[in-house]
Amino acid sequence: MTTSKIALITGGSRGLGKNMALRLADKGIDVILTYQNNANDAAKVIADIKKKGQKVLALQLDVAQNKNFDSFYNTVKTELKNTFGTEKFDFLINNAGSALYASFAETTEVQFDEVINIHYKGVFFLTQKALPILSDGGRIINISSGLARFSLPGSSAYGSMKGAVEVLTKYLAKELGSRKITANVVAPGAIETDFGNGQIRDNKEANSMIANLTALGRAGLPDDIGGVVAFLCTEDAKWINGQRLEVSGGMML
Numbered sequence: 719m720t721t722s723k724i725a726l727i728t729g730g731s732r733g734l735g736k737n738m739a740l741r742l743a744d745k746g747i748d749v750i751l752t753y754q755n756n757a758n759d760a761a762k763v764i765a766d767i768k769k770k771g772q773k774v775l776a777l778q779l780d781v782a783q784n785k786n787f788d789s790f791y792n793t794v795k796t797e798l799k800n801t802f803g804t805e806k807f808d809f810l811i812n813n814a815g816s817a818l819y820a821s822f823a824e825t826t827e828v829q830f831d832e833v834i835n836i837h838y839k840g841v842f843f844l845t846q847k848a849l850p851i852l853s854d855g856g857r858i859i860n861i862s863s864g865l866a867r868f869s870l871p872g873s874s875a876y877g878s879m880k881g882a883v884e885v886l887t888k889y890l891a892k893e894l895g896s897r898k899i900t901a902n903v904v905a906p907g908a909i910e911t912d913f914g915n916g917q918i919r920d921n922k923e924a925n926s927m928i929a930n931l932t933a934l935g936r937a938g939l940p941d942d943i944g945g946v947v948a949f950l951c952t953e954d955a956k957w958i959n960g961q962r963l964e965v966s967g968g969m970m971l
Contacts, residue, residue, distance in 0.1 A: 722772065724807040725951060726750045726794070728781055728844070729814030731760040734861070734909060737944030738811060739763055743772040745948045748802060750794065752779035752814065775801050781814045781840035782832065787847045795851060806853045809951045812841045812883075813861045822874040830875050837879035842886060855898040859950050860887050862905040862962070868970040880905070884962055891960030900959040904947055907966025909938040933968025942967070 725742045729735040730751025739749050740763070749767055753760040753776055760776035767774040775797055779790050798804050818825075818833050841860060852858075862884050865877035883903070890901035908928040910919035919925070919937075928937040946965050949955055 721804065722746055722748045723809065723951070724748045724750065724773075724798070724802055724804070725809035725811060726752075726807050726848070727811040727813055728752045728779065729754070731756055731763055731776065734906065734940050734943050735813045736763050737940035738813060738947045739774075739944075740766060740770075741944035741948040742809075742951060743767045743770040743774070745952060746772065747809070747948070747951060748773040750775045750777065750797070750807065752777050752781075754778070754780050754814070773802055779814075781844060782835040784835070784840060784843045787844055791847055791851065798851070806851045807856075808853045809857045809859065810845060810848050810852060811859045811861070811947060812845065814840070815861070818876045819872045820875070821872055825875050833875045833879055837876065838882045838886075841883055845890065849894075852899065856900075857951055857955075858887070858890055858894070858899065858901040859947055860884075860901070860903050861947075862903045864905055864907040864964060864966045864969050866905060867964065887962075888960045895959070900956070902950055902958055902960065903962040904943065904950070905962055905964040905966070906943050907932065907938050907964070907969040909940060909943065928969070931970055932966065933971055936967065938965070938967055 725747050727735055727739055730739040731753035739751050742749055749772060751763060764774050764776055777793060798807060815837055818829055820829060845858060860883050862880040865873045866880040866884055869877060887901045887903045894901060925937050929935055943965055946963060
């Protein structure tokens, strides 16, 4: 019996991260997911993944607090051994994030620092510190946004950080190629989740605006995204490297 591959996904207890975790499990991949505050949501995802026959573990992590990354990975190492019977994991999916809606003129330094800690500094150092226990031949998938390609007022800080992650991903692909580790970006368009207090899901005007800007005529759903991430963790995607895959239904073409 072959050992299952293992994916570590940040922010895997709800929204897009939850869908990614479930779709990874559908591919026969075991899952370590992180959550920031809501252990109850994480427990529900654990139960769903166990029903699919895969091993799963949830760990608390605030990706904005890079001072805690060493202790987090010490826990991961212990759990890899005790729960999964191995020393390394195979796929790192940097998904955790938060929204910031503020005009460029009104964005504060406090807001800017919070966004950069979550969406860029956190991704940079969580990935760096993963390298000793990320398998050769593994995959790194960074979640970006359509807002790194097109601009909508109120997202200058958030979109800029996602743009930085997209450039970083190319460097990861180049520098980690000797270990046969690939690095790619998945950039969702606007999705109906509780992200940003459910702005796209719950605000009919915002949802209609997105639908009108999208070639396929609707806002995205979590299930539009998770399968793409899961695909990038399969053998079929082994030759995709340093690429940006926008999954937006043709938004702002």
